[in-house]
Amino acid sequence: SPTFVHPHPSRRLDDALHGFVGDEEVSRRHGYSGLRANLTAMLSEATHLSPDEAAHASLAAAVEEMLTTLGELEEGADGDERQRLEALLEARMAQLLRALELLSGGQDGEGCAVFGCGPDPSR
Numbered sequence: 001s002p003t004f005v006h007p008h009p010s011r012r013l014d015d016a017l018h019g020f021v022g023d024e025e026v027s028r029r030h031g032y033s034g035l036r037a038n039l040t041a042m043l044s045e046a047t048h049l050s051p052d053e054a055a056h057a058s059l060a061a062a063v064e065e066m067l068t069t070l071g072e073l074e075e076g077a078d079g080d081e082r083q084r085l086e087a088l089l090e091a092r093m094a095q096l097l098r099a100l101e102l103l104s105g106g107q108d109g110e111g112c113a114v115f116g117c118g119p120d121p122s123r
Helices: 009-017 023-044 053-074 079-099
Strands: none
8 A cells, every 4th residue: 555655744643642543544644724714704705605503603612513523533543533523513513504595406526525425424
């Protein structure tokens, strides 16, 4: 299999300390980092995405909750716990995208499959 070249060599030690030692784990950690950047950007744009104050607060709370779950994954959750947290994040992301009308109809593979292709969690 191809070797994953770590995008930030200074993070290699941090990855190892959190249990991300193999290529797959390092790649997963990189994905978590990208997701965190996207959620953080979404949080900063929440007022533009939902101009209604109540909707804005709901969006901000949903993103904060996903960031908390992501933090647990970044700390090195593994096995069944990692799978549970990833599935939870996928479901919340799909729900959020539907609420923002960025995901429609629930087709498999549509929208943001953060951890790989899988069935729509709402089905």
